[in-house]
Amino acid sequence: MAGTKGARAGAPAVQENGAQGDVRKIDAGFQVELLRKMLLIRRFEERAAQMYGLKKIGGFCHLYIGQEAVAVGAIAAIDLAKDYIVAAYRDHGYALACGMEPRLLMAELFGKATGVSRGKGGSMHFFDAARHMYGGNGIVGAQIPVATGVAMKIRYRREGGVVLCWFGDGAIHQGSFHESLNMAKIWNLPIVYICENNHYGMGTDFRRVSSVTDFAVMGSSYGIPGSQVNGMDVLEVHREVKAAAKRARSESTPVFLEVLTYRYRGHSMSDPAKYRTPEELESYKKQDPILIQKARMQETGFSDADFSALEAEFKAVCDDAVKFAEESPEPDLSTLHEDVYA
């Protein structure tokens, strides 16, 4: 496991390749895929912010910029044919990482009938039953028991799958977290709890509100070992989540990871993030997950031109998503009463 290094405030940028050994041994095509997913999320989120500014998107909109490696590395480590993912309200990144269509997500943000949740969910409620993407949950920590219940189903049916459940540093103090870990342990449920520590629960530095600052220990009182992962390094996230998922699956046991990451934007679109210094933000931007991965791949032949081609591709994807969302119809008012009961 990764020990305690990683994306702490003021910490030096992650060492080049050090954690990954020889990256040349990692399939180049796979690495490109990870970069592609992260870049798609980054550009999608930037476009969402732009559309929010234009009032095409309303309400709460929590952007994933800075944290892309966490969703991408983790989801690349599982098989969504048999595995499941459950996340909180900052959910655009997981949705894109698991292959949901940018068009349908942007349409959901626009509240259109073509959105993944028919315009009834919005930013915090992306779901895709077919891809085993179980939300998208707007109540801090409320998804943790739900994810644990999905793991209970896997265990009951002896299906061999695993659940990845993400939550933030804010959610770790909710009772739902502690109750879930206890039951997951006593019932041997195959689930990887991933505390995605982006350092701020809304505007509160996690160190101000936690009795411990090393969250990796938070599972230990339930007999669940934990470790810290550098969430700015997609290969490290992938490797650690893969190992955790393998263990959860093969031993039918919960595993806990604290993934250290950082969000560049405020908690939501209305948050100017005045509770942190520009220097802190800049120090993290030097550890940018996309730039780290790009630099690493450049050592093995990935060129600036290759990167530019990806940029152009995802600009077109986002253009298309916005166009699709713009042109999609508003939900018919008759749908108001649909989907309340099965």
Next chain:
Amino acid sequence: MSVITFREALRAAIDEEMARDDSVLLLGEEVGQYNGAYKVSQGLLEKYGPDRVIDTPISEEGFTGIGIGAAMAGLRPIVEWMTLNFSLQALDQVYSNASKMRYMSGGQFSVPIVFRGPNGPAEFLGSQHSQALQSIYAHVPGLKVVAPSTPADAKGLLKASIRDNNPVVFLEGELMYSWKGEVPDGELVIPLGTADIKRPGKDVTLIGFSKPLRMVLEAAEALAAQGVDAEVLDLRSIRPLDEAAIYESVRRTNRCVVVDEAWPFASVGSHIAWLVSRNCFDDLDAAVELVSAEDVPMPYNHGLELAAQPSVEKIVDAVKRVTYA
């Protein structure tokens, strides 16, 4: 036809559905080794094993949410709350997740789950253990709320609730578990949303559900002795609500008394009284009366706690008001 207790009727429903469908599980505090705090699940652990009859820690929010996740993924859990008072610990999971998952996902997910346990006051249990909480569950679109008053209804409605693809809050009563009643032999499934006339009458409609229904029937007998022929309509299910049955009855009797052991403010009872007032306005010969709990926390002292609840006398008095007797 067999005469069995309310408790046995519930157990039979769970047992039959567990035998019929291996996606049905029972989880909650003391449901397994202890055989249930009120012995509803007696013998089920032995019959179905610990994978399907699951003792939980005292973590209502956690195991309620776990049931919801399992339901989203295809199981059909029955979550036993030892009492509805403790369900308040789990309210976020029911309100924010169970009731809304289908809507928020644009219809992608169903949550076929039953939350069940005793609701309302028993005796000498004090304020925190004597709450009738139907109003807070009935308030939420996306939930169904079921409240039988007889063993037969308990069995038939619980089986329907377990088979329903929506989250159902199933209300029982601590004092009801030992009630006996005739239950038809063989398969019994009662559709949710069908009220039942427990006593036909022509002078006034008494509307109730769950434990107070027995008291309502006693009041109807007392009224009969005084020459008033009361009809007793048992709602059985609060959501969906059989509005048609309510209006049909009130339009015949032209008078209505609603009985609900919850507090009166923003309650199921007050809502039904409003529905009747609005939809039967031209048929009513008197304002609708509501017999509810007094608007106080439940006291411990027995005389005080009885005074805080609906009673035969209060119901008879209300009928006298609507009949101008």
